[in-house]
Amino acid sequence: MSGDGLRTVDVAVGSGYSVQQVRNLERLGVIPPAVRAPNGYRRYGPLHVRALHAYRALAVAAGPVAARRLLTEAWSGTLAEAAAAIGEVHTALARDRADTLRAQEALRVIRDEEETYETDHLVTMTITELAGALRVRPSTLRFWEDEGLVRPERVTSLRARQYGPRAVAAARIVAALRGAGYGVPVVREVMGALERLDGPGSAPYLLRRRLEDIAARTVALLRAGADLAAVIESSR
Template sequence: MDETRSDSQRVPLRTVDVARESGYSVQQVRDLERLGVLPPAARSSNGYRSYTSVHVHALRAYRGLAGAVGPVAARQLLTRLRTESLEAAASAISTVHVGLARERDEALRAREALRAIRQETSGPGFEQEGDAMTITQLGAALGVRPSTLRFWEQEGLVGPERVTSLRARRYGLPAIRAARIVAALRSSGYGIPAVRDIMTSLHRLDGLEETQHVLRRRLDEIAVRTVALLRAGTDLAAVITSAQDPPLA
């Protein structure tokens, strides 16, 4: 282990020191330790907590992760990073990046679907033969379960075509476009009634404009979360590498 890093990790820090360095309050530091965001602090002979720079890195990393994936997932991930191998920990962080990239791709596809609907409202539309998906294929493309698509169908949000002989669902381009928009709206926090209202209004100019604003906000929100994750990069690396070091004597 690097001698300089070892020395910095040995320097004891008080709770107030960790709070000042991390930007959290003293009570928040204690609460986050209790929740498992921090590794347990050592206790001095008089019972006071004794922290190190690793705890500061963990708190800073938590702020970025919470901004990227939410506080619950961030707590779970930090616990994993302290207990898994270097390869597994690095893979876990990569998975977060991949997840954000997929969310962005789906939002962009939803925006393209909206543009196609806009073109259909201003001129003759068209559908390419053979461009259809089964419920399993569409669910995989959107990252949702087939049961979710069935629920959307029950709620009047997405209307698939049906193969008469087997009653199997077949989603043509209009249904695929609608499903992409519904998925983006649900990911943005819209409830089923609000999504239904928006989907009903899509063939009106005001509905198209409102949905376009929603998707723009969705893309902006994903960008903010991605930047939060990037800012946490150095601190996440410190948490991961510190977990690979043998305990300090």
């Protein structure tokens, strides 16, 4: 790429990054090396600015590590490889959204059935039955127990676990949240909040927040599109 007379400070102003950040991102391969003028100063072109705009949006959509990989591959890889990498980000966001919507539906069903769980004394399950209902391994339920997420109502002298209505409901919520991608610390926070009250730390609130985050990341990916296309086409 030939330089078009833009100084480092010009690229910084045009991209919203600092001068040092521009140099760092050049070193990381997010933008190609600048052309050196006879006096040794860097000279960039408009495409460098577009690449940095694409990187900023991609960092929101996929995270800075993935954004760096996507930009470096866009400069050096084939058109098919670059398009496939962007397609993977779109696919991951769509999958996250679908998983979160399924978790929301699971929570809605759980809430609709809460009265049944409270009154139906027949809703008591062994660890094998509950694992089968949730489509997880019994070892997963034991792990959740070790982490304080789900506790059996009773453990017999033979260490056979029995899960009553509240434990079954809790296990379903944990399964929904874990399926939506939340780590154990967040799930533990949610379960504690649900025990206290249905406040802003509850599972429905966090799932709504997750959907909003996915929407923002999707918009950022769309925003990166034109700049990224210019980068990919220029490097061919």
